[in-house]
Amino acid sequence: MSKKVQENITIFHEDISFMGKVAGDEAIAVAGHMEGTIQTSQDLSIEKTGTVKADIKAASVTVSGALVGNVDSKGVVSITKTGRMVGDIKASRIIIQFGAQFKGSVITKESSAGKNSQQISRKPASGSKTKR
Amino acid sequence: MPVTTIGKSLILDGELQGTSGLSIQGIVKGKIEIDNTITVEKGAVIKADIKAKDVQILGEVKGNISASGNVHYMEDCTVVGNTTTARILIADGASIKGSVHINI
Amino acid sequence: MTDPISNIEGDIHVNGTLSCDGDLIIDGQLKGQLSVKGNLTITKIGNVAADTEAAKLTIAGNLNGKIKADKGVLIKSSASVVGPVETNSIVIEDGADYSGAINMNVELPKGL
Numbered sequence: 001m002s003k004k005v006q007e008n009i010t011i012f013h014e015d016i017s018f019m020g021k022v023a024g025d026e027a028i029a030v031a032g033h034m035e036g037t038i039q040t041s042q043d044l045s046i047e048k049t050g051t052v053k054a055d056i057k058a059a060s061v062t063v064s065g066a067l068v069g070n071v072d073s074k075g076v077v078s079i080t081k082t083g084r085m086v087g088d089i090k091a092s093r094i095i096i097q098f099g100a101q102f103k104g105s106v107i108t109k110e111s112s113a114g115k116n117s118q119q120i121s122r123k124p125a126s127g128s129k130t131k132r
Numbered sequence: 133m134p135v136t137t138i139g140k141s142l143i144l145d146g147e148l149q150g151t152s153g154l155s156i157q158g159i160v161k162g163k164i165e166i167d168n169t170i171t172v173e174k175g176a177v178i179k180a181d182i183k184a185k186d187v188q189i190l191g192e193v194k195g196n197i198s199a200s201g202n203v204h205y206m207e208d209c210t211v212v213g214n215t216t217t218a219r220i221l222i223a224d225g226a227s228i229k230g231s232v233h234i235n236i
Numbered sequence: 237m238t239d240p241i242s243n244i245e246g247d248i249h250v251n252g253t254l255s256c257d258g259d260l261i262i263d264g265q266l267k268g269q270l271s272v273k274g275n276l277t278i279t280k281i282g283n284v285a286a287d288t289e290a291a292k293l294t295i296a297g298n299l300n301g302k303i304k305a306d307k308g309v310l311i312k313s314s315a316s317v318v319g320p321v322e323t324n325s326i327v328i329e330d331g332a333d334y335s336g337a338i339n340m341n342v343e344l345p346k347g348l
Contacts, residue, residue, distance in 0.1 A: 010142055012136055013135075014133060014152075015151045015152050017148075018147065019146050020146010020147060022142060023142070024141045024143060024158065025141040068348050076330070084344060085342070093330060097327065098327045099325075103341075106336065106337075108334060108335060
């Protein structure tokens with residue numbers, strides 16, 4: 001089921017705070033304060049005013065506010081220019097914009113064979129310059 | 133500040149607090165303290181003590197309700213717990229199991 | 237007068253540290269240690285396995301090593317990088333492969 005139908009979204013507005021576990025099957029946006037764990041099969045966004053201290057599991061994650069916690073996503077994790085994150089990221093793609101602040105480790109689940117066909121360990125044929 | 137609507141696919145287990153309006157369509161367990169209006173929508177299930185200004189109940193609440201303003205028990209709602217409030221409205225078909233204290 | 241830009245093409249194996257006072261562009265293969273006072277660019281076909289230190293680092297190819305860049309790191313979409321990276325600014329474009337730690341100063345708001 002590759003088609004993502006983003007019909008529903010729950011927005012936790014700026015002066016709402018929640019401490020505990022959140023689990024669901026819709027998009028979630030956090031503009032207030034949240035602590036605990038957040039799990040959704042859809043997308044998660046931490047808005048500019050959002051402050052989150054939680055481990056997150058979501059289809060994709062966008063951090064435009066502040067996040068302390070680990071992120072586990074099958075999709076793309078983005079830290080935008082207002083985003084600040086401390087924690088580890090497991091994702092298939094990662095985007096960090098200019099201005100973002102990030103401290104932690106990153107594992108992208110794509111093939112770790114590297115995109116270029118050349119590898120240091122696999123020396124190309126002698127003298128070959130495969131300029132594209 | 134706009135009303136925060138907890139969607140029907142969400143399950144919250146913990147403490148929900150705030151100063152802007154809250155509408156609940158999903159499941160909330162734990163504690164809810166909102167200095168504003170809370171609406172428990174039809175189909176929502178609350179297993180928590182609720183503290184708010186006004187509470188409008190269309191769904192299911194298992195917990196005590198403390199409101200400084202009004203509590204409206206709407207048609208087909210189910211409440212199991214004690215209510216303390218300044219004013220109530222009970223619609224036909226509402227089900228309340230517990231005491232209701234009206235403090236004027 | 238700006239420092240001259242050095243260029244590496246081909247296959248270089250440095251047994252020790254390759255240091256450069258100005259800017260450096262790597263267009264070929266390099267294995268060893270890199271210390272660049274200026275800006276370092278690893279092009280799309282560049283392939284570097286080295287602990288790397290530079291002012292500003294731009295990677296469009298492969299880089300594998302302990303990376304330190306005081307003026308920022310840009311990992312282009314065609315890049316494949318294995319760190320760790322220590323820097324004050326980082327940009328990772330969509331499509332880039334990055335694995336490893338990123339060590340950067342993060343200012344968190346009160347309450348986190």
